Amino acid sequence: MKKIQPDIPRSECIRCGTCCKKGGPCFHHEDYIMIEKGIILLKHLYTIRKGEMAYENVRGGLVPVPSDIIKIKGRKDSWACMFFDEKENNCTIYENRPLECRVLKCWDTREIEQIYTENRLTRKDILSDIEGLWGLIQDHQSRCDYEKIGYLVKGLDGDKKNDAFENLLEIIQYDAHIRSLIVEKSGTDPQIMDFLLGRPLTETIKMFGVKVEKQGEHFSIRLNRI
Numbered sequence: 001m002k003k004i005q006p007d008i009p010r011s012e013c014i015r016c017g018t019c020c021k022k023g024g025p026c027f028h029h030e031d032y033i034m035i036e037k038g039i040i041l042l043k044h045l046y047t048i049r050k051g052e053m054a055y056e057n058v059r060g061g062l063v064p065v066p067s068d069i070i071k072i073k074g075r076k077d078s079w080a081c082m083f084f085d086e087k088e089n090n091c092t093i094y095e096n097r098p099l100e101c102r103v104l105k106c107w108d109t110r111e112i113e114q115i116y117t118e119n120r121l122t123r124k125d126i127l128s129d130i131e132g133l134w135g136l137i138q139d140h141q142s143r144c145d146y147e148k149i150g151y152l153v154k155g156l157d158g159d160k161k162n163d164a165f166e167n168l169l170e171i172i173q174y175d176a177h178i179r180s181l182i183v184e185k186s187g188t189d190p191q192i193m194d195f196l197l198g199r200p201l202t203e204t205i206k207m208f209g210v211k212v213e214k215q216g217e218h219f220s221i222r223l224n225r226i
């Protein structure tokens, strides 16, 4: 949820765009219709996978998310929602904006606080009928489980650090490999991979203090805090 307190007291939306610049909304069941109608495409979305650390605005701080969170992607160069037109300072899908955008009142956040964690849309709601693909996503979720990754990262400092390095590297390689394989074998648009499998581990693993480098086909990892 975007926590925004206006600088000056107000009682109505002046469409200043401040909330849109802080990032896109999370999706709820009420928003599924926009995907069905093709107003919002899967390539506009990304998934924060179960167990991934995300900022919790209500309690504050980074916390692992309890289930998928599907969000509208940001712009390439900023956190701003990709549907926010910076030049015109407006939402390009205003008439069809998602639930969170409709209920957000920066001067009174009670309504959005009530719905924020309710009825969140997950990949299962959208993809579980697609048999082969859904099986593959479940397999990826299990092999690239963030709880397991966190455990292995802790082990990078321990007695069995070589095993931990090896296992972690294997997971990162698998994640990268399965993404290219899906694109290559099924012709899937690479732009929807962040929705199908969440963001690549090479990026998200930074939140555990681990840096990944790629040279050719090979990855190396190191702890940022070393």
Ligand code: SF4
Residues within 6 Å of the ligand: 004, 012, 013, 014, 015, 016, 017, 018, 019, 020, 104, 105, 106, 107
């Ligand atoms: S709800 Fe968003 S667009 Fe409306 S006044 Fe508040 S920050 Fe600006």
Ligand code: SF4
Residues within 6 Å of the ligand: 019, 020, 023, 024, 025, 072, 081, 082, 083, 084, 085, 090, 091, 092, 093, 094, 097, 098, 101
């Ligand atoms: S969908 Fe529209 S209203 Fe919602 S955050 Fe994006 S630009 Fe703003």
